[in-house]
Amino acid sequence: MRPFSPLLILALGLTLMACDKGPEDRLLGYVEGDYVYMALPEAGRLTEIAVKRGDHVDAGAQLFALDATAAQARLDKAKADLKEAESKLADLKLGERPEELAIIQAQLESARASLMLSEPRVKRRRELVKDNVVGIEDLDAAEASILEDRGRIAEYTARLAAANLPDRTDRIAAQEAAVSAFRAAIIEAQWSVDERKAIAPAAGSIEDVYFRLGEEVGAEQAVLQLLPPANIKLKLYVPEPLIGTYRVGEKLAVSCDGCPAGLTARIDFIASKAEYTPPVIYSDTSRAKLVFLVEARPDPTAPADFQWHPGQPVEARKAAAGS
Template sequence: MRASMFPHRLILASLAFLLSGCDKAPEDRLLGYVDGDYVYMALPESGRLTGIAVKRGDRVDAGAALFDLETTAFQARLDRAKADLAEAERNLADLRTGERPEELAIVEAQLESARASLMLSEPRVKRRRELVKDNVVGIEDLDAAEASILEDRGRIAEYTARLAAAKLSSRDERIAAQEAAVSAFRAAVAEAQWSLDERRAYAPAAGTVEDVYFRLGEEVPAAQAVLQLLPPRNVKLKIYVPEQQLSSYRVGETLAVSCDGCPPGLRAKIDFIAAEAEYTPPVIYSDTSRAKLVFLIEARPEPGAQDAQPSGFQWHPGQPVEARPLEARPIKVQSGEAQKEPATGS
């Protein structure tokens, strides 16, 4: 009976060996997943969220409006800065115009009139003094004549000062100071305009809205991300290489990539290899990936590879992937086993 059972046991063992061989992955297969360098869209100042033009999962073009914060105070600040600038520019224009020749002629004529009046007033006072001595006129007439002299002299001093002020060289300094004030107000307008413009966020590149963190009416803190954007060029593959295979890979090398439901012919180029090992992440640990220490490799999908797919293929963060070198190479295995030549990746 024992002899008759031996062939059956041998057949069962052979089947088990064949089945296990069918499930065994190629030795050069690398496991990983899709990840991305996300763009967290935020604004520099806080405010209430008054508008949002996208939702989670939307694809947006570069320059598309994403969301808005309240602008009332910022619009008022801009209007005030523009009013200050307009007043400063009016003052500068007035200084540059200065006294017109006609206005100077009027002042000069007034000065000559005052001088002429003074020339008449002085002899009149002398005559009044003689007449007072002879009791021909009263002392009041003499006082009025002397007051007229003082008035003429005051007018002469006023008009002389006005002419001197109009011709002073210091006007150039006042103009320079006012020009500096105008420049400062223009800078204030530019700053206020920038602050107002920064109340709305625009997509820096085409991409997919991966998440939205705030809702309409909520208060958004300064520099706090409102939504998460992933441009296609920021997609990357995180692939883990067993320690004994690390020396077989180089930055710039192209890998063949495959995943469930993905079209054939996908490629990715290695642009980073970690310098330190880490334990195999649980997200990729399986019966066919038992290496305790692995090194992270990041690879970028080749430009145009996914765009060329007629089905509109798109990478999805978290999606498991497999990668293989395009060229066959010997794979180092555990001691006691022979080296094997893997199949060329497709």
């Protein structure tokens, strides 16, 4: 039998070393999703579910809605209260109405006319008193009538002047405060109406729906589960002797069963504490050894029809330089 050449032995040795190294530079892990649990701040009856499990939704799409009858009624009442308060404030700033001004003006004219009659009457009574035709009492009554007319003229003149002025400053300030309070009530009521509908904060897939149409939902109780693509991450485990060779921002080449070639991810978290290999990670070389958790975010370069699935096992290695 011809002996092996030294070069062939060296080549075989290097090949075996490379095969042994393979598992050491391979990181095992799985896909995980940071789910968004869609809930509303107030309780209510579910009146609309616009999606089902497995649907893809765009950002801003309506997901579900609760009964808004009571909230809409509060909003309508707040709007009516504001309209009434604004009308009262405008009335206070304008003063009396034209019809009320006309009444005061008529009363003033009546007092002036009465005075015009009372003054000649007093003169006649004085002549009659001199001639002893009437008593002094009649003269006193005529003079009292003049004083009464002059008093009425002064009163209606003052009332007319006051009626043409705005209302008192303190009453106007109080009404302005009431208007501000009703405007705030409208904002609160409008918020309550708006919060009866759940809107998708980002595009993503509906992973689960927990309620059916017509059921009662508690305040802040999740109705469905949304998973945006940006919330996908890879949880990988690095053996303790190799943890010092990995850096945040480092690029990894990722592979998984049935996945397209060329998938990559970047490390965005490295745990500061070691742990034992999770039971879900099956590896003869790393089982029961200390490892460090590393999280990586997939690069958005995957094919459009490719989708990561939470729980899916993955493998990762350091990406080759220049890849």
